Amino acid sequence: MAKIVPFRGLRYSSKRIADLAQVTAPPYDVISPALQEELHQRHEHNIVRLLLGRISPEDTDEDNRYTRAAALLRQWRLDGTLCRDPEPSIYLYDQEYAAEDGQVLTRNGLIALARIEEFSTGLVKPHEKTLSDPKADRLALLKACQANLSPVFSLYSDPCCVLEVLAKKEKDRQPEVEVKDDDGVWHRLWRCTDENLIGKAQALLDNKPLVLADGHHRYEAAIAYRDYMRQLHPDFTGKELFNYVLMCLSNMEDKGMRIFPAHRVVSGLAGFDPAAFLGRLADYFDIESLAFDPRDGEQILALRARLSDLGSCRHTLALYTGDGRIHYLCLRDEGVMDEFFDAKTPKVLRTLDISILHCLLLERLLGIASDDSERLRYIRRIDEALGLVEGQGAQLAFLVNPTRMSEVRDVANAGEKMPQKSTYFYPKILSGMVINPIE
Template sequence: MAEVIPFRGVVYNTDIVTDLAAVSTPPYDVISPEEQAAFYAAHPENVIRLILGKTGDADSPTDNRYTRSARDYEDWLRKGVLVQDQAPAFYLTTVEFAAAGRSLKRYGLIARVRLEPFDKGIILPHETTFSKVKTDRFELMKVCHANFSPIFSLYSDRENILETLMAAVVRQTPDMEFTDTYGHRHCLWRITDPDVTGRVTRKMAAKTIYIADGHHRYETALTYRDWVAGHTPGFTDAHPANYVMMYLSSMEDPGMVILPAHRLLKAVAPEAMDRLMSRAASFFDIAEISVDPGDPERVPTTFIKGLAAGAEQHVIGVFMRHDPRLFLMTLKPGVMKDRFGDAVPAALRDLDVTVLTRLILMDLLGFDQARLDNENLIAYETTPQKAVRRVCSGEYDIAFILNPTRIDQVRAVAESGLIMPRKSTYFYPKVITGQVFNPLA
């Protein structure tokens, strides 16, 4: 059973920090160096100093980005910039945002969730992870002993647990309210009534939880729990290291949006790009669309419409450096089953990212696993315009433009005990960091 419980969160003291927008950020893994600098400049107690501290030439084992994060966290607690709530609470949140020309609202519940190994089937992943990133997060947890960013997780909520139990609370004035630097409006309410929190815990016990965003942090939390257990005499199941902070949202929430994660690759051999289309013709029907080289920001409407229209037929867009054309590649029927039927389960064969990874990147371009695992040679964008621009600039050699993975595909893969290629999904917007922290000491 999933154990979802309230906790005494650590929050910014709004008597001292009056503008929460000035101290909040997205999760660490989507923050660019330029954004990191901007968040540093926004406020001396911005959460960027905790989740993504700057490095320096003079860093040492006793003075580095992790130890400085720990010192700032302890200092802000000591000065009262951060305070711990007196009563255990669930933290109900809403985020209002625009996507695809619509105004949307997504609900989320921030709670402590007991850590479970994936093989128990209570909490399930859907993507693979980078070892280097997990090492980075583990070093931070070892010195800070806290979760600063909630893991974004999903569950099926056709009975509208949150809407039914929290409706009265949402009509009240929020305990926190601000609009972030991206124009998203955030509200938060504390739920402390034991009757209400108890009902939520009981309802959530029967749920399967699917990690949407934060696989690295979840796997790191498992490692951290084992590390604490090994260094803590009398460690018990009640220790807070047995839990991780999660943001739980319903798969059926009308505000649940998944954006595509277009792939940008560098260090691709020119001869491999030259022969890509001729090799791909055996497996794809290929259409060409001209792009104005003087206006790379403008991706033709025919390309956008063609990509969207082919969402069920595995249509993948391609743009290569020094080639003034966009290509729309439509997978021919039966190709994936014929080539990978014995090697790739059906739930994975149905994904565009699998078509891209196994058929295009590995078979047609000849990439091996080491190349696919090299995070320095791949980047991601959520709009075709940005992807095309970065190729035109020479920063990357080739862009693969994808349709977004669907929520039913995420569930099917996770329930099958399978793992998608990295960055198969981009849940939007990311869960804000800075509303609540979870102390683990």
């Protein structure tokens, strides 16, 4: 099953970088253009310069964001900005954060190298669809840098929480890394060389299949890079580092594990008539419309609670069109979803709230594909989604309940994939905590 091994991580030197908050960054795929520029300006050694370098009109095959990232990585290693740990290690990784209800939680993780597996084996299971362009982008960066710059995030199931108990003693000491990110999340990293603990972690995970949570494009790029390197080295043994990928593994039964929703905001619809659209929705949904002020924090809290309450017994979404009313949409008949899938598709995928949103509302009624980046945006915070409609020209905000962990597991176990951005695992794994040089 999941095969993990310790490795000699590459980390920022505390002697060269006094404040790691200045050089770490979120994963590349949640960095907006504005944040990308801010991180570039924040520090000359910020990891974004490797993860997501600037693009120039003068770029060539010999000089581009990937070659510049590779050159910077070499330079930072030579000048001591990045130093490789002396012994193979696994890294215990905690993230302390505030949930949407204000509760302070800690999600436990373990960073190691995981053997790359084909999806067809069922040992590593994706749960979301991917796009070709991001995969090509990450593969180009991987080929240039020959390093995993940030970990893929995966889940395993262990109701007994064995690793959490085993790691508790190791975490009694001061962590090697402790940094607070821009969202107020505390990230703590302990380097562990204890062979006994490493062996127990390997034994536990050896019996566990993994579900990819975040980093689908990076994992598929790692598969392509492994195959590319195997062609260059036909005498490979399987133990070379290109057969492994940097991975953060967390227990889906961890008390600190949460999935946040990813709301959808629509704009650019020519001649859109909100009243006519609500009339079409009435063919499929029972609609409850209530007066609503999107600037009132108490009303936003009530919206979230009402959406959750309705969603506990029926497939429910909320819609805001800027008309001073919030519309709760409760699907009348699950059977309407059958025509979007073949008969073999499991019910859990056909009737996901996100499947209903994408297939029925976005594609059929609005003619918007899930990859239509000009008209469709994915937004984590309800207040931000509402604000885009209220004052920034968007036309619709579809608000959703978070996908359940059981749904993620069941879809992955069935060998199926959810629509893009069906889940928002929070907090995000911080880039710049540890790098895996593929040597």
